Amino acid sequence: MTFTLQNIIPVIDAKSAKNLPEFSIENISIDSRSLQNNQGTLFFALKGHNHDAHQYLENLIEKGVQFFVVEYIPENLKDKAHFVVVENTLKALQQTSIFYKNLFHFPMIGITGSNGKTIVKEWLNFLLSPDFTIVRSPKSYNSQVGVPLSIFGSNENHNLGIFEAGISTSNEMENLQKIIQPKIGIFTHLGNAHNEGFSSISEKIDEKIKLFKDCEIVILEKNDSIEKLLPSQTITWSFTDKNATVFGEKENSKNGFTNIVITHNNNSFEVEIPFQDEDSLSNAMTCVCTLLYLKYGTDVIAERIKNLYPVELRLQVKKGINNCSLIDDSYSSDYQSLKMALDFLEQQKLHQKKTLILSDIFQSGLPLQELYQKVTSLIQNNKIDRLITIGDTIGNYLKDIPNIISFSSTQEFLQQFNLNSFENETILIKGARSFDFEEIVVILEEKNHETVLEINLDAISYNLNFYKSKLKPETKVMVMVKAFGYGNGGYEIAKLLEHHKVDYLGVAFADEGIELRKAGITLPIMVLNPENSSFNAMIAYDLEPEIYSITGLNAFLKVAQQRNISSYPIHLKIDTGMHRLGYEPNEFERLKAIIKNNNFIKVESIFTHLAASDDVAFKEFTLNQIRLFTEAFDNLSSVLNHKPIRHILNTSGIFNYTNYQMEMVRLGIGLYGVGNSDEENKQLLNVSTLKSIISQIHTIEAGESVGYSRKYIANKQTKVATIPIGYADGIRRAWGNEKGYVLINNQKAIILGNICMDMLMVDVSEITCKPGDEVIIFGEKPHVKEIANVSFTIPYEVFVGISQRVKRIFFKN
Numbered sequence: 028m029t030f031t032l033q034n035i036i037p038v039i040d041a042k043s044a045k046n047l048p049e050f051s052i053e054n055i056s057i058d059s060r061s062l063q064n065n066q067g068t069l070f071f072a073l074k075g076h077n078h079d080a081h082q083y084l085e086n087l088i089e090k091g092v093q094f095f096v097v098e099y100i101p102e103n104l105k106d107k108a109h110f111v112v113v114e115n116t117l118k119a120l121q122q123t124s125i126f127y128k129n130l131f132h133f134p135m136i137g138i139t140g141s142n143g144k145t146i147v148k149e150w151l152n153f154l155l156s157p158d159f160t161i162v163r164s165p166k167s168y169n170s171q172v173g174v175p176l177s178i179f180g181s182n183e184n185h186n187l188g189i190f191e192a193g194i195s196t197s198n199e200m201e202n203l204q205k206i207i208q209p210k211i212g213i214f215t216h217l218g219n220a221h222n223e224g225f226s227s228i229s230e231k232i233d234e235k236i237k238l239f240k241d242c243e244i245v246i247l248e249k250n251d252s253i254e255k256l257l258p259s260q261t262i263t264w265s266f267t268d269k270n271a272t273v274f275g276e277k278e279n280s281k282n283g284f285t286n287i288v289i290t291h292n293n294n295s296f297e298v299e300i301p302f303q304d305e306d307s308l309s310n311a312m313t314c315v316c317t318l319l320y321l322k323y324g325t326d327v328i329a330e331r332i333k334n335l336y337p338v339e340l341r342l343q344v345k346k347g348i349n350n351c352s353l354i355d356d357s358y359s360s361d362y363q364s365l366k367m368a369l370d371f372l373e374q375q376k377l378h379q380k381k382t383l384i385l386s387d388i389f390q391s392g393l394p395l396q397e398l399y400q401k402v403t404s405l406i407q408n409n410k411i412d413r414l415i416t417i418g419d420t421i422g423n424y425l426k427d428i429p430n431i432i433s434f435s436s437t438q439e440f441l442q443q444f445n446l447n448s449f450e451n452e453t454i455l456i457k458g459a460r461s462f463d464f465e466e467i468v469v470i471l472e473e474k475n476h477e478t479v480l481e482i483n484l485d486a487i488s489y490n491l492n493f494y495k496s497k498l499k500p501e502t503k504v505m506v507m508v509k510a511f512g513y514g515n516g517g518y519e520i521a522k523l524l525e526h527h528k529v530d531y532l533g534v535a536f537a538d539e540g541i542e543l544r545k546a547g548i549t550l551p552i553m554v555l556n557p558e559n560s561s562f563n564a565m566i567a568y569d570l571e572p573e574i575y576s577i578t579g580l581n582a583f584l585k586v587a588q589q590r591n592i593s594s595y596p597i598h599l600k601i602d603t604g605m606h607r608l609g610y611e612p613n614e615f616e617r618l619k620a621i622i623k624n625n626n627f628i629k630v631e632s633i634f635t636h637l638a639a640s641d642d643v644a645f646k647e648f649t650l651n652q653i654r655l656f657t658e659a660f661d662n663l664s665s666v667l668n669h670k671p672i673r674h675i676l677n678t679s680g681i682f683n684y685t686n687y688q689m690e691m692v693r694l695g696i697g698l699y700g701v702g703n704s705d706e707e708n709k710q711l712l713n714v715s716t717l718k719s720i721i722s723q724i725h726t727i728e729a730g731e732s733v734g735y736s737r738k739y740i741a742n743k744q745t746k747v748a749t750i751p752i753g754y755a756d757g758i759r760r761a762w763g764n765e766k767g768y769v770l771i772n773n774q775k776a777i778i779l780g781n782i783c784m785d786m787l788m789v790d791v792s793e794i795t796c797k798p799g800d801e802v803i804i805f806g807e808k809p810h811v812k813e814i815a816n817v818s819f820t821i822p823y824e825v826f827v828g829i830s831q832r833v834k835r836i837f838f839k840n
């Protein structure tokens with residue numbers, strides 16, 4: 028970057044910017060957790076719904092950051108760093124990015140629409156990169172924050188920008204237009220995503236097309252009602268309407284390819300698109316239009332389109348061999364996305380040791396010397412323990428980094444490197460497409476059978492924020508990660524929660540807490556069912572017991588005395604009607620006598636559990652529980668010199684009894700995407716998707732049967748697919764015998780006959796499919812809620828029933 032703080036002070040409406048020294052900005056950051064923050068960083072302290080970065084300034088100063096754009100200066104930090112005060116830090120970030128954008132004069136392509144933005148962006152980058160030096164937004168960085176941050180990736184050597192713009196509510200596009208200033212506009216598919224933020228479809232369209240305000244051309248699928256709203260010239264495409272500028276006629280479609288004859292300006296030519304699904308064909312047509320507009324010859328277009336590839340948008344965390352974890356980012360390698368991937372590595376690292384496998388970096392726009400200088404400092408700041416480089420160039424430039432091993436090609440690495448030397452480390456695999464790093468991933472991945480439970484970490488973050496948005500900012504959140512995170516995964520989720528700075532984790536047994544501590548989790552952890560025999564281990568691992576009886580309390584005190592510890596945090600549970608665990612009123616006097624002036628323990632919190640927070644028919648009962656709790660709390664805390672934290676609400680409690688959030692809540696099932704009412708469910712994102720594949724397909728005749736006890740008898744010729752998942756994996760038998768279904772290629776396939784221990788069979792008579800095709804057991808659809816209803820249980824039981832032999836895969840968009 029080549030600009031200074033002094034350059035931007037006039038453009039960000041600074042309210043106060045006193046006595047600032049000259050400062051040349053090397054890095055812009057909004058993420059206090061990034062290891063890339065240092066002396067060259069200008070940090071923007073953003074304030075969101077659930078998040079205020081001003082809280083972390085002190086920490087950043089300790090790390091060496093000296094310059095901040097803030098909305099207020101925390102009193103104790105006044106003299107410790109340099110602050111520019113503005114009304115709104117997000118706005119200042121956007122203004123800064125506009126200033127930065129205007130230092131360069133290359134044209135921009137701006138992409139919006141509901142689906143396909145990132146794919147079109149990645150494909151255009153691929154199609155145009157032989158002729159342009161392109162800067163583009165990494166991954167799906169398309170928000171009010173993501174777009175400005177992406178802009179800072181530009182430099183004087185770029186001659187084309189490709190940026191996507193995504194909006195979730197009104198009045199956002201205007202800002203993005205000012206930052207991107209596209210000359211070429213692209214409108215991809217208009218779907219239903221983010222409808223909530225808008226009162227109508229037309230409002231959504233009106234908002235989106237603001238991106239095209241100053242475009243010389245807009246490219247879109249033929250649509251008269253949208254075209255007439257556009258201020259500029261258009262290039263339209265269609266498969267059905269010959270009036271479109273570019274008309275595509277599908278010739279045939281086989282072996283994964285679709286041939287399309289394109290007619291443009293009375294001239295026809297054929298392209299072969301390496302996809303068959305509608306979305307990919309639409310996105311490819313958008314790309315063809317863009318190339319035609321840029322005056323590419325039809326032969327070049329056909330040649331390049333033929334090589335389009337599937338875009339993997341997600342950073343995936345996978346279980347690797349020898350207890351390693353892999354972060355698979357094997358499809359892109361540019362400087363911006365390397366920064367993001369390194370932040371993700373730090374966030375998700377499950378082992379102390381961090382390894383990076385990195386290929387040559389393309390498209391940076393920087394001279395190689397300068398590029399790799401920057402990469403070197405990134406690697407050093409991120410404290411990478413071991414670096415493996417692959418490519419002709421990168422190794423030479425990074426050779427001064429300690430612990431580097433270099434190979435010229437992926438094949439050479441796979442042949443010469445002892446792969447078994449990878450052990451207990453987190454490995455980020457990041458390479459440009461041409462290096463085929465997916466081969467490395469396949470080899471390093473732990474082999475397992477094909478059934479996987481995919482867990483969407485972004486959805487977990489989203490759901491957490493949804494519940495937080497119902498709470499006061501100061502209310503603490505304990506997240507229940509008992510039973511292996513409700514079956515979804517223990518430390519991977521705990522790690523994410525630590526990243527989100529929740530206040531407490533809750534587990535059922537000491538062992539679960541010990542596992543989390545061993546994986547490096549440092550958050551306070553409450554244990555719901557501590558056994559007396561585990562008290563010593565709990566103290567050793569800093570786990571806080573729930574104590575629910577006088578006997579339990581005395582037993583704990585005995586251990587505390589032996590170990591001579593003081594003020595050990597404990598949590599007292601009161602029984603107010605659940606009748607599971609907890610003190611009853613007739614024990615309060617004895618309890619008070621013990622906890623009064625007791626130096627061995629500190630009553631950190633007092634709580635109770637609601638028996639029916641999910642059912643408003645029991646409102647009376649619930650309010651009575653709350654009243655009993657409040658009385659008990661006042662009584663017990665009267666003998667203490669401090670006020671313990673009070674907490675009573677679980678997920679449904681947060682939803683139905685928000686007013687009783689007190690100082691803390693205990694969030695469980697909602698985090699994993701399931702609420703206890705339809706109302707609540709609508710506002711959550713699905714977290715886990717259980718997937719398998721088709722093992723074999725049989726065609727049976729009328730009168731023949733399927734599975735044990737001949738429970739299904741065909742009444743006509745039927746195509747039956749076998750899926751390698753059964754009740755030993757947690758699929759309940761009540762879901763079989765035509766009650767339940769799975770999804771194959773987005774179509775329902777009914778389960779035929781009894782579910783077996785390790786397999787089940789489904790009807791695919793009407794579905795085009797083959798062995799190896801993906802099968803969705805549950806996810807968005809069928810939803811666990813539906814499965815639970817049909818099998819006479821609740822989603823909790825379905826989740827925790829998924830066997831540990833099913834491999835968990837965590838991903839992030």
Ligand SMILES: *Cc1c(COP(=O)(O)O)cnc(C)c1O
Nearest residue numbers: 507636677678679693694695696
């Ligand atoms: C499991 C549990 C919770 C969370 O309940 P959800 O209904 O999943 O939100 C809260 N508190 C206690 C004591 C629990 O055992």
